[in-house]
Amino acid sequence: MVFTLGALLVFGAIVIGMAAYGYRVSAKTAEDYMLGGRTIGVVVMFFFVLFAISSAWTFYGFPGLLYTEGPGYVAFIWGSVLGFAVLYMLLGPRLWAISRINRYLSPVEVLAERYESKGLRLVLSVSILAFVVPYIGIQPLGVGAGFQALTGLPAIYGAIYTVVLLMAIVMLGGMRIVAWVNIFLGSVYVTALLGSLIAVVVTVFPGGLPEAAARVAEVSPESLSNPGPLGNYTPVLFAGTFVVGLLAFSWPHVVIGTMTARDKTLFKWFPLLIFVFGGLFFYIIPFVWGSLIAPAIIPPSELAAMAAEAGVSVQEEADRVVQTIIQRVLPEWFGVFVLMGVVAAAVSTAAVQLMTSSVIVARDIVQGIVKPDASDKEVASFARWSVAIIVILSLGFSIWNQGAMALYLTDVSVPGFAQWAPALVGGLFWKRATKQGAIAATSAGVIYLVLGLLITVDGSRVLLLDLHPVIPTILVNIIVFVVVSLLTPRSSEAVISQYFDEPDEYLKAEV
Amino acid sequence: MKEMMGHLPGKLFLSALGISVIAFIAVSFSGFLEEGNLFFGWMTPPLVIGIVFVVFWLICYMIYFFFFWPYR
Numbered sequence: 001m002v003f004t005l006g007a008l009l010v011f012g013a014i015v016i017g018m019a020a021y022g023y024r025v026s027a028k029t030a031e032d033y034m035l036g037g038r039t040i041g042v043v044v045m046f047f048f049v050l051f052a053i054s055s056a057w058t059f060y061g062f063p064g065l066l067y068t069e070g071p072g073y074v075a076f077i078w079g080s081v082l083g084f085a086v087l088y089m090l091l092g093p094r095l096w097a098i099s100r101i102n103r104y105l106s107p108v109e110v111l112a113e114r115y116e117s118k119g120l121r122l123v124l125s126v127s128i129l130a131f132v133v134p135y136i137g138i139q140p141l142g143v144g145a146g147f148q149a150l151t152g153l154p155a156i157y158g159a160i161y162t163v164v165l166l167m168a169i170v171m172l173g174g175m176r177i178v179a180w181v182n183i184f185l186g187s188v189y190v191t192a193l194l195g196s197l198i199a200v201v202v203t204v205f206p207g208g209l210p211e212a213a214a215r216v217a218e219v220s221p222e223s224l225s226n227p228g229p230l231g232n233y234t235p236v237l238f239a240g241t242f243v244v245g246l247l248a249f250s251w252p253h254v255v256i257g258t259m260t261a262r263d264k265t266l267f268k269w270f271p272l273l274i275f276v277f278g279g280l281f282f283y284i285i286p287f288v289w290g291s292l293i294a295p296a297i298i299p300p301s302e303l304a305a306m307a308a309e310a311g312v313s314v315q316e317e318a319d320r321v322v323q324t325i326i327q328r329v330l331p332e333w334f335g336v337f338v339l340m341g342v343v344a345a346a347v348s349t350a351a352v353q354l355m356t357s358s359v360i361v362a363r364d365i366v367q368g369i370v371k372p373d374a375s376d377k378e379v380a381s382f383a384r385w386s387v388a389i390i391v392i393l394s395l396g397f398s399i400w401n402q403g404a405m406a407l408y409l410t411d412v413s414v415p416g417f418a419q420w421a422p423a424l425v426g427g428l429f430w431k432r433a434t435k436q437g438a439i440a441a442t443s444a445g446v447i448y449l450v451l452g453l454l455i456t457v458d459g460s461r462v463l464l465l466d467l468h469p470v471i472p473t474i475l476v477n478i479i480v481f482v483v484v485s486l487l488t489p490r491s492s493e494a495v496i497s498q499y500f501d502e503p504d505e506y507l508k509a510e511v
Numbered sequence: 512m513k514e515m516m517g518h519l520p521g522k523l524f525l526s527a528l529g530i531s532v533i534a535f536i537a538v539s540f541s542g543f544l545e546e547g548n549l550f551f552g553w554m555t556p557p558l559v560i561g562i563v564f565v566v567f568w569l570i571c572y573m574i575y576f577f578f579f580w581p582y583r
Contacts (some may be wrong), residue, residue, distance in 0.1 A: 052540070071555045071556075071557040071558060072544070072557055074557050074558060075539075075557065075559060075561070077561065078535070078560075078561040078564060078565065080566075081565060081568075082528075082568060084530070085568065085572065086528075089572065089576070090512040090515070091512070093514075093582060094513070096512075101552040110524075121532070131581070167541040208550070208553075209552070209553035210549075210552030210553050212553065213549055213552060213555075214552075217549075219546075221547065224547055224549065224555050225544060225545055225546060225547045225548075225555060225556055225557075226544040226545050226557060227545065228555070233544075235539045235540040235544070238539045238544060238557070239535075239536040239539040239540070242535055242536065242539070243536075246532070264582050266575070267578065267582075268576050268582075268583055271572050271576070272569075272573070275565055275572065276569065277569060278571075279561075279562075279565035279568075280562065280565055280566070287558060291555060292553060403581075429512055429513060500513070504513065504514070507582045508581070508582065
């Protein structure tokens with residue numbers, strides 16, 4: 001216990017030290033605080049984005065759902081890999097150029113000015129915050145559960161520890177230090193995730209992964225192919241999960257990353273890292289954990305008995321199956337190291353989401369709507385202090401509404417993030433897109449999603465036609481966007497030139 | 512994306528990405544993923560199919576962005 005707490009204190013001190021250093025060297029301007037002064041290079045950007053999207057979910061939720069549902073859930077990863085690459089290959093250069101030419105600080109601001117609408121700014125800000133903020137709170141709670149399992153102390157101590165780190169990074173450091181700290185956190189995270197996997201395989205399966213697969217084939221053969229142990233991953237769900245993953249290009253906390261780029265060459269190199277490091281290496285580690293190693297060591301029947309004994313659902317028990325195996329198989333010090341990896345995963349994601357949320361609150365709601373005459377210094381200050389409010393709100397929501405981690409991400413957050421995608425893509429590439437279309441579509445999509453999730457009949461989401469929430473809602477969103485845009489007056493010629501001609505010339509000229 | 516629509520290599524690149532998405536969905540319905548085959552003794556069909564597509568996207572991206580992208 002003393003070793004565990006000591007290690008966590010040292011880890012926390014390093015993170016806070018980096019944040020304090022960031023505060024000392026930062027320029028104290030809103031642009032520096034919110035977008036790292038637009039100086040993020042390709043390597044830092046890669047760690048920044050990869051570990052912004054790889055949260056405690058990658059350690060707990062993703063392997064947990066692979067364990068219960070079989071390997072089909074990996075379709076979400078394949079879709080996401082392409083989705084993130086699409087963001088940087090197709091949308092990123094234009095978004096970067098527009099925001100750089102016009103000194104825009106948030107992606108919501110880019111769209112509000114494109115559509116010349118404060119109403120849209122409010123609609124987008126509120127809808128994005130509504131889906132980002134709850135997800136932030138899940139991270140400290142996830143760490144708290146791991147902390148409790150390892151130390152026996154109440155989970156709230158682990159959650160408070162995580163919140164302190166989060167607030168220090170975001171309030172002191174801003175976007176640049178969030179990106180830099182993600183390199184440190186990401187290194188700890190990858191080492192813990194891969195190191196624990198190798199250690200477990202070497203200890204339990206001397207024959208390597210084929211031996212583990214052979215063991216799964218004996219105890220749970222249905223875990224090795226679609227439709228999986230529960231029979232859920234039919235071709236329709238597999239393809240649908242892939243499409244849901246593709247929408248990762250619209251995750252607000254990832255989109256804002258494109259605006260921090262130092263130059264346009266980043267967009268040439270970044271997809272290489274996403275495909276090679278992300279698609280062919282990193283995400284295969286939790287896949288092997290959840291679909292092979294976990295069922296080989298703890299067969300589904302044993303996990304069901306453990307869940308019944310603990311009084312939790314099988315999915316919740318599966319969400320912590322990786323940690324259970326590490327504690328069962330590896331020495332205690334390894335558990336501490338892995339918990340640091342989980343803290344790193346949680347903090348790296350939540351810090352970027354928190355940073356994005358604070359930018360939207362300060363730049364779009366406070367300066368954009370409530371106090372347009374706010375100075376640069378005031379905006380940066382608003383952003384810093386909004387962090388505390390967002391953390392409290394997100395923790396409160398997460399404690400009130402605890403559930404299975406993987407399902408919250410794919411069933412609530414991802415469909416919610418996707419609702420601004422038509423306005424985003426249309427605003428950048430479709431001259432005929434109008435503010436009325438964007439407002440109506442985003443509002444319709446969000447309202448449909450919320451009602452669809454809340455109204456159930458015998459556990460069935462009847463309004464969503466029992467499809468994945470993102471499918472019907474994004475279809476309605478797109479239809480409303482196109483129809484209303486075609487029926488309403490075009491945007492002004494000045495805006496069209498600003499968003500379609502100037503970025504082209506800038507991208508051609510910029511070296 | 513606008514710059515890609517302005518020349519043939521860009522159109523081919525976007526077409527390759529679009530067709531690959533359709534192909535991925537088509538493979539989902541092919542029955543391949545329901546077979547219990549293991550590649551190299553441990554790789555399940557949903558993993559294999561994903562790796563194949565990622566490698567395809569990687570090759571397409573490298574050819575286009577390193578040789579044809581107007582802003583390279």
